[in-house]
Each structure stands twice: as structure tokens, then as C-alpha cells.
Amino acid sequence: MSKATEEVLSALHGAVAHRLLSELQNEELQPAMMAQAVKFLKDNDISVSIEEDETISELDSLLKQKRQRRKLRLVGDDQ
Numbered sequence: 001m002s003k004a005t006e007e008v009l010s011a012l013h014g015a016v017a018h019r020l021l022s023e024l025q026n027e028e029l030q031p032a033m034m035a036q037a038v039k040f041l042k043d044n045d046i047s048v049s050i051e052e053d054e055t056i057s058e059l060d061s062l063l064k065q066k067r068q069r070r071k072l073r074l075v076g077d078d079q
Helices: 006-024 031-043 054-077
Strands: none
Touching (some): 006 031
16 A cells, blocks of 8 residues: 555545534534544644734633632632
8 A cells, every 4th residue: 555645644634624623613522522622733733822812812811810719729728
């Protein structure tokens, strides 16, 4: 069997990306599918700049607030 051509690999890559996107838009998204989408993005060196994307920037702020509340709660538990 011969190696797949770049055209075939590109088509496969596109099909996987479209399938993952379709699954992510499903209201009953399975956590495993989300993990696969994240891995797909990471494996393909896909990233976003927090400063350039408003949604990601908001998510970053929410995560920072959550971490801060968790730290405060842990410190408060020791007393």
C-alpha cells in the first residue's frame, strides 16, 4: 500500500475538523468529544491570543476569579 497523498491527508484533516465542530455544536456534547477536540487543536498547533479574542479574554478573567475565590476559601478553611 502506498503512502497517502497530501491531498488525501488534507481531506481527512478537514473531515475530522468538520465532524468535531458538528459534535461541539450538539447540545448533548460528551466530555470525551470535547477532549478530542482540544487534543485535535493542540496537535495541530492551533491557539488563540487572549488579547485578540474577546470571548477567550472573558473566559480567562472568569478562570482567574475562580482561582482567586478558591485560594481565599482554602486560606479561610485553615482558621
